[in-house]
Amino acid sequence: xxxxxxxxxxxxxTTGHSYDGIEELNTPLPRWWLxxxxxxxxxxxxxxxxxxxWPLISGATSGLLGYATRGEVAExxxxxxxxxxxxxxxxxxxxxxxxxxxxxxxxxxxxxxGAVFRAQCSQCHGSGAAGAxxxxxxxxxxxxxxxxxxxxAYTVQHGIRNETDFDAHYSQMPAFGEFWxxxxxxxxxxxxxxxxxxxxxxxxxxLYLDNCAACHGDNGEGMRDVGAPNLSDAIWLYGxxxxxxxxxxxxxxxxxxxxxxxxxxxxxxxxxxxxxxxxGGGE
Numbered sequence: 315x316x317x318x319x320x321x322x323x324x325x326x327x328t329t330g331h332s333y334d335g336i337e338e339l340n341t342p343l344p345r346w347w348l349x350x351x352x353x354x355x356x357x358x359x360x361x362x363x364x365x366x367x368w369p370l371i372s373g374a375t376s377g378l379l380g381y382a383t384r385g386e387v388a389e390x391x392x393x394x395x396x397x398x399x400x401x402x403x404x405x406x407x408x409x410x411x412x413x414x415x416x417x418x419x420x421x422x423x424x425x426x427x428g429a430v431f432r433a434q435c436s437q438c439h440g441s442g443a444a445g446a447x448x449x450x451x452x453x454x455x456x457x458x459x460x461x462x463x464x465x466x467a468y469t470v471q472h473g474i475r476n477e478t479d480f481d482a483h484y485s486q487m488p489a490f491g492e493f494w495x496x497x498x499x500x501x502x503x504x505x506x507x508x509x510x511x512x513x514x515x516x517x518x519x520x521l522y523l524d525n526c527a528a529c530h531g532d533n534g535e536g537m538r539d540v541g542a543p544n545l546s547d548a549i550w551l552y553g554x555x556x557x558x559x560x561x562x563x564x565x566x567x568x569x570x571x572x573x574x575x576x577x578x579x580x581x582x583x584x585x586x587x588x589x590x591x592x593x594g595g596g597e
Contacts, residue, residue: 398422402581410463410584420588427589430582434574435590443593448552448569454595456549458541459483461597467587471575474541479573485540490525491564502526503559509534509546510554 318330321339331338362368365377376382395402401422405413413420432441438449445451455461459469472481490499498521505518506526522534529537534545543551552558552567575583590596 405581405584408584410467410588413588415592423585423588424592426582427585427587430578430586431589434578435586443590448567450551451549452590452595453593454549455597456544456547457595457597458536458538458543458551460538461591461595463587463591463596466590466596467584469571470583470587470590471573473573473575474571475568476570476573478576482573483541485529485542486568487529487542487562487566488525489564489566494521494563499560499563503556503563506534506545506559506563507554507556510548512546 318327318340320327321337324339324341326339326341329338329340362375363377364379365381366374367377368375401419404419405423408419413423431439431443436443439445439452440449443452445453450456450458457465459465459474469483472479472483474483475485476482490502494502498518501518502521502525503518505515505522508515523532529540529542530545531537531542536542536544536546543549548554550558551569552562574586578586
């Protein structure tokens with residue numbers, strides 16, 4: 315730290331700092347800058363008093379004005395619901411089979427149902443509803459429990475094989491690996507695979523007819539009353555290769571779907587049913 319002195323060229327005093335012979339001038343900040351800085355401090359203090367600002371243990375200071383972005387969101391939601399109240403009332407009261415395409419009610423149901431699907435259903439069925447292994451494709455016409463809009467609504471409302479809704483669709487495939495030997499399982503797997511080619515083989519036919527046809531039908535066309543899939547097409551929920559079919563026969567499958575009627579409003583259940591039905595696979 316050197317001595318402060320008056321710099322003859324600028325008329326400013328130095329700070330006394332010197333770096334390799336270069337001295338620092340003690341030039342004051344412009345007054346306009348200082349006043350702006352002081353005003354921002356005052357404004358900041360006022361803001362923290364007027365608006366929510368300081369975090370606390372279980373919340374934050376609410377501010378003297380009582381403003382909250384959540385309140386704005388709640389108002390926007392309330393305004394939206396009020397503007398659509400008539401359509402919601404129609405949707406709840408409507409016979410879904412008679413909601414004509416192109417009407418305001420149908421357009422509203424599809425828009426609302428699409429939002430519900432993306433928020434609640436896409437995690438399993440995919441954003442495009444094409445499904446995945448163990449989760450049905452909703453774009454085709456291969457429905458386990460029926461594909462009319464009313465049947466879709468029932469499935470959405472009550473779910474499948476859950477333990478929370480007494481009216482849920484329920485069925486159970488036996489795990490044939492518990493009482494069949496490996497050879498028998500392989501024979502039935504080969505027979506089931508042959509059904510989808512349209513040229514059934516003889517090996518495994520008797521075992522299939524005695525143990526599987528009661529649910530899947532003599533020709534493997536399935537039975538929607540019990541959610542038994544069609545085995546005569548090329549659509550496979552868990553995969554159609556030989557090893558996967560053997561796995562299904564040996565250990566069975568037990569897919570579960572929540573009862574969305576316990577989580578969604580009635581209008582949301584109806585809207586998402588309309589949306590799914592309109593995807594192209596609905597009957």
